Amino acid sequence: MSTTITSQNRSSESAVQARENLYRLFKERPMKDDELLVNLAMFMRSGSLAKILFLNEMYQKIIDLPGIICEFGVWMGQSTITFENLRAVYEPYNYQRRIVGFDTFSGYTGIGDKDIPSEIISDGVYSVSQGYEHYLEELLDYHEKENVMAHIKKHSLIKGDASITCKDFIEHNPEVIVAMAYFDMALYEPTKNCLEAILPRLIKGSVLVFDELCHPNYPGETQAVFEVLQTRNHTIRRSKFLPDRSYIVIE
Numbered sequence: 001m002s003t004t005i006t007s008q009n010r011s012s013e014s015a016v017q018a019r020e021n022l023y024r025l026f027k028e029r030p031m032k033d034d035e036l037l038v039n040l041a042m043f044m045r046s047g048s049l050a051k052i053l054f055l056n057e058m059y060q061k062i063i064d065l066p067g068i069i070c071e072f073g074v075w076m077g078q079s080t081i082t083f084e085n086l087r088a089v090y091e092p093y094n095y096q097r098r099i100v101g102f103d104t105f106s107g108y109t110g111i112g113d114k115d116i117p118s119e120i121i122s123d124g125v126y127s128v129s130q131g132y133e134h135y136l137e138e139l140l141d142y143h144e145k146e147n148v149m150a151h152i153k154k155h156s157l158i159k160g161d162a163s164i165t166c167k168d169f170i171e172h173n174p175e176v177i178v179a180m181a182y183f184d185m186a187l188y189e190p191t192k193n194c195l196e197a198i199l200p201r202l203i204k205g206s207v208l209v210f211d212e213l214c215h216p217n218y219p220g221e222t223q224a225v226f227e228v229l230q231t232r233n234h235t236i237r238r239s240k241f242l243p244d245r246s247y248i249v250i251e
């Protein structure tokens, strides 16, 4: 499923075909595991590199703010782990910069009438293998242990419908300030509910990041943003690295 999702995106047919060559070169790589891990970028396409640069661009905006990072829609966890490592790079001693990832870990559920059903927007798309969240938790633990202040856990994965789990999380953590919220679920209902839940915990400078704003295939996300936020009171900018990713810095 992940291959279908990643290769269908906005790539031309010829690019998808050429990618088969990359898969072959990756499989046939004449290098050992430790060599692979220090040379991973050799296999990273420019689009994937742009995604990392975009996450870095967003992270840099919150360095002087207190608060946690919420990621709504984790999938495999690449962004979650990138945030963990950006924390280690930019603010290794900021043990309060918790990264909290919300996902069903069983993909999309309950597509509403404000969303457009498609090959991507269908129940179960983006599901991961059974128990994947435990694997991801272990991987996050590994990265944390490599970094300083390893004895303080600074990440959590919260499994379930984020419409419910986010509200619950906010209620049970009255100290939480949200420095950054990354909305990557594409759907109306959970985007709206999570935005409403975190709204009282935003401060001036908090960054709200949106993956599918203004995207004709995912109108639900835009509608949720317009309904919850007084959008004309906010400047919405787009990322320097990815043309379809937008963000609002709360003023």
Ligand SMILES: C[S@@+](CC[C@H](N)C(=O)[O-])C[C@H]1O[C@@H](n2cnc3c(N)ncnc32)[C@H](O)[C@@H]1O
Binding pocket: 071, 072, 073, 074, 075, 076, 077, 078, 079, 102, 103, 104, 105, 106, 107, 108, 109, 125, 126, 127, 160, 161, 162, 163, 184, 185, 186, 187, 190
């Ligand atoms: C596009 S993927 C996220 C990609 C991830 N942010 C990344 O950067 O790799 C969308 C994710 O949203 C999750 N999702 C969709 N609806 C959800 C809901 N109501 N509650 C929690 N997670 C949800 C799906 O399970 C899926 O993993």
